[in-house]
Amino acid sequence: MRPIRIALTKGRLEKSAVELFERMGLDCTELKNKGRRLILPVGEYEMVLAKANDVLTYVEHGVCDIGFVGKDTIAEKGGNFYEMLDLGFGRCRFAVAGPDGCDIFTGHREMTVATKYPNIASQYFESRGMDVRLIKIEGSVELAPLLGLADAIVDIVETGQTLKENGLSVIEEIMPISARTIVNVASLKTRKNEIQKFTNGIIKALSL
Amino acid sequence: MKKYMKKTPEGLKDMLYEECAAKAEIERSITELFTMRGYSRAITPTIEYYDLFDDDMTGIPQEQMYKLMSMTGRIMALRPDMTIPIARLVSTRLKDMPAPIRLYYTENIFKVNINGSGHENEITQSGIELIGAKGFCADLEVLDMAVKVFEKCGITDYTIEMGHAGFFDSLVGGLGVDGEKKESIRKSIESKNYAELSRILSGMEDSPAAEVLKLLPSLYGGAEILDEAERLCAGNEAAMECLDYLRELYVKLTDISSGSSINLDLGMVHRNNYYTGVVFRGYINGYGNTVISGGRYDKLMEKFGRDMPATGFAVENNALISSLIASKGSRLLPKVGAVIYAERGYEAKAVILAGSLADEGCINRLCFSGGEEGAVSCAKELGAQRVYIVAEQVKTVELR
Structure with missing residues (x-):
């Protein structure tokens, strides 16, 4: 049987995850000197580097057993897997933001909202009983209200610095975000001991 | 050429050769198993009225169903499930049939997945009710049949896990929370989302049921988790009843299914408005999805006006097919035994020969060009052992 395969989101979460693996006593030499390789041995495991959305896809289909991915991606894309641990790092939040002093909650005019996360935005406005027009934007969402395309945005806010420098501010927070460990539904049951050994290792390392 | 002429629609596919052979073999094995245990086949229409599969009834969201409009303006759906049509059938055509009624099926069901997800939208399911x-x-009986599906299909490396819908209900009932909150508790237990579950249950620390619910996602494994659950639930009569029942089933099923892996997951709370008692799932080691899904659903028949208890399960045949292909590969394909070539004027004689060889159980093919040489090379390619050249006389060439 192949080694337990772990999908790790490239980029923002990578560094904190590597620190976590080292605290768990795993040898991350290969992972740190990966060059252009995409699958790397880490201790007895196989580490796969992938984009956040793909981490969900690989874990859902069972070609990877465990995944490290942000709650933002899980909330937007969804899927069938176990979301077992909140790792506590990669903290930020989803928020609605708009030009300083704007009010999007009153009046009869249809609001236009730009976002990279249409599902999150749609659920949020639905829960507020609002019917808004959503426009999907791929890059710097802050541009949309500045250019007059949208009244507000729904986006990830870390420090709020980008918003501030562009004359925008948070209107309301939607949900907190942090890195999560997800597990394939069948793997948890068919390779229970190996997966529990790994997740227990995480829990122990996090409490140190 | 038209734009969509050469591709199959998203999520749908063609099947050929080994796949078709494996599918036929799996369906043959399953049919034999179900028939020998007294189940009769039911066939229901592929298209039914949408009302039958309404979300309240099935828990299947409407955007996951293929829909079309009938000539009379009614909304129709490609069936997303087989249990509901069988419940409809039992409550109508079989309303005078004495219970218990044992039915099985092998049919295709349909589900609309998001484009690009890689999931299949047409799924062959076999199952019993x-x-x-x-x-x-x-x-x-039903659990044993689920185990036998694996064994009959030659799969040794499988896991069956059991839970009980009543266990969750007995705990959440004591919390005094509304339907919406109950649903969010259920969802976070189902996805083993410990972080979200503790957040929802925070502030209920004085309730013993909330404390057990918090641990529910981790209560999976062997008999030891029943010991732990019993310790946690002392005093909650309804919960203890579920645990006793599960323990007895677990012990008996482990006894009768030698060598297999029977487990428990008390956090199995999927489709909780549908299942009412024992629930179970089956997995094949190394296959990333649930293969068997089933359980007791005592409240469904009542919705059709015939209040009856019921239980059953469905198997995703694709998982069994992949596993059979992985173990047997091209050995699944029928072996051609003979190739026949007809000289001009002797075609009818060749076709008669093909028919009589087939009757004797020799798989054969006619070869249309290239003379004797062409027929021999065709036979070599197919691994056939004999070539017949049909003319006034029939010449037989034996190949090694």
Whole structure:
């Protein structure tokens, strides 16, 4: 049987995850000197580097057993897997933001909202009983209200610095975000001991 | 050429050769298993009225169903499930049939997945429904049949896990929370989302049920988790009843299914508005999805006006097919035994020969060009051992 395969989101979460693996006593030499390789041995495991959305896809289909991915991606894309641990790092939040002093909650005019996360935005406005027009934007969402395309945005806010420098501010927070460990539904049951050994290792390392 | 002429629609596919052979073999094995245990086949229409599969009834969201409009303006759906049509059938055509009623099916069901997800939208499911029977022996029969599906299909490396819908209900009932909150508790237990579950249950620390619910996602494994659950639930009579029942089933099923892996997951709370008692799932080691899904659903028949207990399960045949292809590969394909070539004027004689060889059980093919040489090379390619050249006389060439 192949080694337990772990999908790790490239980029923002990578560094904190590597620190976590080292605290768990795993040898991350290969992972740190990966060059252009995409699958790397880490201790007895196989580490796969992938984009956040793909981490969900690989874990859902069972070609990877465990995944490290942000709650933002899980909330937007969804899927069938176990979301077992909140790792506590990669903290930020989803928020609605708009030009300083704007009010999007009153009046009869249809609001236009730009976002990279249409599902999150749609659920949020639905829960507020609002019917808004959503426009999907791929890059710097802050541009949309500045250019007059949208009244507000729904986006990830870390420090709020980008918003501030562009004359925008948070209107309301939607949900907190942090890195999560997800597990394939069948793997948890068919390779229970190996997966529990790994997740227990995480829990122990996090409490140190 | 038209734009969509050469591709199959998203999520749908063609099947050929080994796949078709494996599918036929799996369906043959399953049919034999179900028939020998007294189940009769039911065939229901591929298209039904959408009302039948309404979200309240099935828990299947409407955007996951293929829909079309009938000539009379009614909304129709490609069936997303087989249990509901069988419940409809039992409540109508079989309303005078004495219980228990045992039916099985092998049919395609349909589900609209998001484009690009890689999931299949047309899925062949086989399954049984045991309607009008309650109690231990009925539950054991159905679980045993699930185990036998794996064994009959030559799969040794599988896991069956059991849970109980009543266990969750007995705990959440004591919290005094509304339907919406109950649903969010259920969802976070189902996805083993410990972080979200503790957040929802925070502030209920003085409730013993909330404390057990918090641990529910981790209560999976062997008999030891029943010991732990019993310790946690002392005093909660309804919960203890579920645990006792599960323990007895677990012990008996482990006894009768030698060598297999039977487990428990008390946090199995999927489709909780549908299942009412024992629930179970089956997995094949190394296959990333649930292969068997089933359980007791005592409240469904009542919605069709015939209040009867019921239990059953469905198998995703694709998982069994992949596993069979992985172990047997091209050995699944029928072996051609002979190739026949007809000289001009002797075609009818060749076709008669093809028919009589087939009757004797020799798989054969006619070869249309290239003379004797062409027929021999065709036979070599197919691994056939004999070539017939049909003219006034029939010449037989033996190949090694």
